[in-house]
């Protein structure tokens with residue numbers, strides 16, 4: 001096996017999942033994560049289709065099921081909190097749902113004894129030479145690796161260094177999202193309540209056995225000019241967009257000012273012709289972010305890690321062959337998952353009162369519509385748009 005020393009940037013979902021499989025196939029992964037420690041908590045992410053098979057092959061399906069949110073229905077309400085429509089659990093929560101941080105913790109715990117993790121550092125330079133890569137870091141000393149993999153999310157640093165500026169590959173879908181932890185002041189019991197006004201969606205769902213809740217704000221807008229590092233400015237944007245919105249919005253906005261885990265970003269996709277350049281490859285959101293509107297990002301990250309490690313092993317570590325095969329294997333799956341997000345925006349953030357009425361009417365009538373099954377099966381179809389190869393691992 002050649003090219004054993006693999007540096008992975010990012011310790012959320014794709015990074016630790018890739019480290020898991022690389023180690024099982026006989027590679028020596030090192031994971032560098034910018035955050036000073038594993039980022040716990042966060043919003044709910046879900047699994048559909050093939051990703052569940054991967055979790056099973058990792059022997060982690062039971063652990064993920066044990067930490068699942070077990071979320072129930074989501075109710076769309078009017079400004080007086082009266083139910084308008086109720087959507088079944090699978091619409092928001094897929095086949096299995098877990099908080100992103102809980103998933104990261106499970107993956108980290110499954111890999112920490114055999115994988116070197118470096119927290120609080122970041123790659124600053126990638127210099128490829130004949131038989132390897134010299135990597136420089138913001139804090140640590142330069143090191144030699146055989147391969148570098150970017151698993152560092154939508155705004156991937158490795159992608160910027162090896163492929164070029166983010167704007168060349170990022171496609172904004174015309175929506176922004178903010179999410180953060182709040183008290184469960186509505187007393188929700190494994191359930192969510194969402195309220196809409198044209199072009200704006202406010203929601204809250206309970207988490208961690210109802211001991212807390214996650215508030216989310218979505219709005220449609222053309223590209224906004226803001227500093228991605230300036231949370232105060234981002235909070236002001238959310239305040240301005242939702243100041244005049246009814247229901248529980250003012251309570252949630254007040255909680256936003258105190259929220260320690262405030263998150264704000266555009267709903268964007270990453271579109272690349274190939275997920276590798278030379279000895280550098282990308283996995284998860286860094287390579288093919290599908291946007292939160294798809295509900296498929298976690299599935300893509302878990303499956304992508306499995307396929308990338310498997311193809312490297314199948315090619316005996318020959319990165320050129322493996323990276324080509326990885327891009328080929330993933331392409332159809334990525335396209336299906338990204339397509340899902342493109343159609344979801346208007347349903348989740350209806351742009352006008354007319355659309356809002358149309359959406360609610362559809363949800364209300366859905367149980368009686370002949371094409372109900374077709375609609376409900378769309379996400380599952382995307383989640384299964386890949387046939388997983390077995391990629392046998394050597395016995396431990």
Ligand SMILES: Cc1cc2nc3c(=O)[nH]c(=O)nc-3n(C[C@H](O)[C@H](O)[C@H](O)COP(=O)(O)OP(=O)(O)OC[C@H]3O[C@@H](n4cnc5c(N)ncnc54)[C@H](O)[C@@H]3O)c2cc1C
Pocket residue numbers: 009010011012013014015032033034035039043044045046047092100121122123151152153154155156157158177179283284285286291292294295296297298299301
């Ligand atoms: C609001 C929201 C809701 C979502 N809902 C769902 C859902 O319902 N279902 C679903 O499947 N998916 C959902 N997603 C998407 C899902 O969270 C991502 O697709 C998934 O987390 C991708 O994992 P990843 O490991 O590729 O990237 P990320 O989870 O983004 O992790 C990237 C990691 O890289 C680290 N990093 C960043 N820069 C550097 C650097 N320079 N050096 C080192 N490390 C770095 C970060 O700190 C982070 O730990 C949602 C996303 C958002 C934002």
